[in-house]
Amino acid sequence: MTSNSTAKTLVKTFLRTPHSLKTKFQAKQLLAQFLKTQPYSPSSTSILISVYSNFNLLHPSLFLFNSLNSPPLLAWKSIIKCYANSGHFLNSLTCFVQMRSFGIYPDPNMFPFVLKACVFLKNLRLGESIHGCVIRLGLDFDLFTGNALLNMYAKFQSLQPNGGHKVFAFNVFDGMPKCDELCGTSAQEKGASIIQLDRMTKVLEMMPKRDVVSWNTVIAGNAQNGMYEEALRMVREMGNANMKPDSFTLSSVLPIFAEYVDVIKGKEIHGYAIRHWFDSDCYIASSLIDMYANCARIEDSCSVFNLLSKRDDISWNSIIAACVQNGVFDEGLKLFRQMLTAEVKPRDVTFSSIMPACAYLTTLHLGKQLHGYIIRGGFNDNMFIASSLVDMYAKCGNIKAARWIFNQMEHHDMVSWTAIIMGYALHGHAHDALLLFKQMEMxxxxxNYVSYIAVFTACSHAGLTEEAWRYFNSMSRNHGIKPGLEHYAAMADLLGRAGKLEEAYEFIGSMHTASTGSIWSTLLSACRVHKNLELAEKVANEIYKVDPENVGAYVLMSNMYAAARRWKDAAKMRIFMKKKGIRKEPACSWIEVKNRVHTFISGDKSHPLYDRIFEALKDLLEQIEREGYIPDTNEDFHDVDEEQKKYIIFSHSERLALAFGIISTPAGTTIRITKNIRVCVDCHTAIKLISKVVQREIIVRDNSRFHHFKDGKCSCRDYW
Structure with a gap:
């Protein structure tokens, strides 16, 4: 037998059973044998092109395709598929148009690859045209084509209909029928995302056969765009069609109950997951963790995580974010360390999740360690992480480091600008903050909404009333931003600090939105500072109406009555609080020393070094008294003697933390303290003098701003 006849025999055998070819090497060998069999038929060539397209062997496929004078449908379909799977999406679409120009009708199996090309080219008009072609040609939607259409519209939910490669769409598909039957509503009348959802639903309805992928695509599309009722309706329809939800279905539905804060429905889904063995799936577990976290059920989030036998980076990131989101910062940091011990590599989202914990706890040392991880991991070019670093350093008291990182960023978005502006605002550098705001506009x-909060905060901390009014008026006039509660609160705070109490009262009363207890509380604090008890009583009554459980209002009024020597009213207020079970939030301060956070509560004697702390405080008191310090006991309890009052303010939490910092760190070390409530007047005065006698910079962050104490002065200039 000649070599030519042997080649023909081999080729015939393999072409009859093309699936017997298992490797690319075998496929390439077949080409060599095939070329010996000339002349070869178009049908045989098409089968071989199909074989090569299955292996994504583009060059052999093109070689054979170009040898055909009139390629049959199989050859066109195979080369279009090969182009799409090899990433040559433009060529794939061009081949499709050429095929149509030759009058060859496509079959349904071709469309998934053409639609895939439209998605990767990010051109919705192309996809619409292909969809129109399917309809006008009267082709039935097979399952594969229907799912491809659903996937395409899902991917285009956030794109405008005329986005992408618009010119190419009109040049190549000029005259091709558009999907008028599905377009219905114009983009001007309806959001682009909703249009895509409508089309997805119509495609699903037109599909004669649907699988779990079909349903999941539509359910996820609706859920991700806030169409929760529609998504849940689809889940019910899916069940009615005897189609069982899978893990992807559950992960799409769980965020809905988190958004609704419907933990009962979420638990039902959790139960379904357990019954069908989905709860061990990391993706489902992560969705459950997120759902419980959004419903403020952090204990349940931790339970789901702890029951996982295998944990991936997604589940670790979910539980860390859940803890930070719910204010369990210490636990979030602990889990982050455990994640590193488990040798799970942090991702960009990990750093974005954990950074706020460092910012809140002002753990600068850990923040610097995270910064090192970010640099070593190559994440420092990530704009969102860089913005998180700016925010972290600013809130840990190092505004210079925050500015340095901001300056190193190649590009600045709204998040990074807002982070640095707010950083300067919290540190009392109002003019720098406003200058940055102008630079941002330039x-x-x-x-946006948040950047104006930063601007008003800056103005408030510096008493820039006129500038604040100018920005407040321009916010809606120039940028169309409607003032929200945070803007009103910042303006009320500014007016209150400036002593314009009546103006602040009228301003809150004229708000275009319902007032809250927190906004009125801002003015109540100003009334205490300016000793306006008459207005304070009016403000307190407003608070009791809208927020009867507001603890701060009762405490402030009790203290103001005591300071005004209205003992009976003060006693009544305390009795009322006791009956209602209202308790004052304990003052708490913390300081990081030698990589460990030490927490102090006012009057607390539990710290192992309390005796040394107490002696240090006594010594500091003697030194600052020589500098002219006189205790201000007006804000403390009236029913104790003066010596007892001195002891009470002597043991305020920030002073305990300060004394501990002084005895635990070398001379000259900057001391950084965080307090959960406002620093009292007496402690502010005392810390100013302490900074002078110990020759240290002391940075205190309270719930309002940063205070940089140095050489007997404070950065706030006693305006806080």
Missing amino acids: DGVKP
């Missing part, structure tokens, strides 16, 4: 970054 760079073409449009201010």
Whole structure:
């Protein structure tokens, strides 16, 4: 037998059973044998092109395709598929158009690859045209094509209909029928995302056969766009069609109950997951963790995580974010350390999740360690992480480091601008903050809701009333931003600090939205500072109406009555609080020393070094008294003698933390303290003098701002 006849025999055998070819090497060998069999038929060539397209062997496929004078449908379909799977999406679409120009009708199996090309080219118009072609040709939706259409519209939910490669769409598909039957509503009348959802639903309805992928695509699309009722309706329809939800279905539905804060429905889904053995799936577990976290059920989030036998980076990131989101910062940091011990590599989202914990706890040392991880991991070019670093350093008291990182960023978005502006605002550098805001506008970054909060905070901490009014009026006039509660609160705070109490009272009363207890509380604090008890009583009554459980209002009024020597009213207020079970939030301060956070509560004697702390405080008191310090006991209890009052303020939490910092760190070390409530007047005065006698910079962050104490002065200039 000649070599040519042997080649023909081999080729015939393999072409009859093309699936017997298992490797690319075998496929390439077949080509060599095939070329010996000339002349070869178009049908045989098409089968071989199909074989090569299955292996994504583009060059052999093109070689054979170009040898055909009139390629049959199988050859066109195979080369279009090969182009799409090899990433040559434009060529894939061009081949499709050429095929149509030759009058060859496509079959349904071709469309998934053409639609895939439309998705990767990010051109919705192309996809619409292909969809229109399917309808006008009267082709039935097979399962594969229907799912491809659903996937395409799902991917395009966030894109405008005329986005992407618009010119190419009109040039190549000129005259091709558009999907008018599905377009219905124009983009001007309806959001682009909703249009895609409508089309997805219609495609699903037109599909004669649907599988779990079909349902999941539509359910996820609706859930991700806030169409929760529609998503749940689809889940019910899926059940009615005897189609069982899988893990992807559950992970799409769980965020709905988190958004609704419906933990009961979420638990039902959790039960379903357990019954069908989905709860060990890391993706489902992560969705459950997120759902419970959004419903403020952090204990349940931790339970789900602890029951996982295998944990991936997604589940670790979910539980860390859940803890930080719910204010369990210490646990979040602990889990982050455990994640590193488990040799799970942090991702960009990990750092974005854990950074706020460092910012809140002002754990600068850990923040620097995270910064080192970020640099070593190559994440420092990530804009969102860089913005988180700016925020972290600013809130840990190091505004210079925050500015340095900001300056190192190649590009600045709204998040990074807002982070640095708010950082300067919290540190009392109002003029720097406002200068950055103007620079942001000059760079073409449009201010948003949050950036104006930063501006008003800066104005408030510096008493810049006129500038604040100018920004407040321009916010809606120039940028179309409607003032919200945070803006009103910042303006009320500014007016209150400036002593314009009546103006602040009228301003809150004229709000275009319902007032809250927190906004009125801002003014109540100002009334205490300016000793306006008459207005304070009016403000307190407003608070009791909208927020009867507001603890701070009762405490402030009790203290104001005591300071005004209205003992009976003060006693009544305390009795009322006791009956209601209202307790004052304990003052708490913390300090990081030698990589460990030490927490102090006012009057607390539990610290192992309390005796040394107490002696240090006594010594500091003697030194600052020589500098002219006189205790201000007006804000403390009236029913104790003066010596007892001195002891009470002597053991305020920030002073305990300060004394501990002084005895635990070398001379000259900057001391950084965080307090959960406002620093009292007496402690503010005392710490100013302490900074002078110990020759140290002392940075205190309270719930309002940063205080940089140095050489007997404070950065706030006693305006806080």
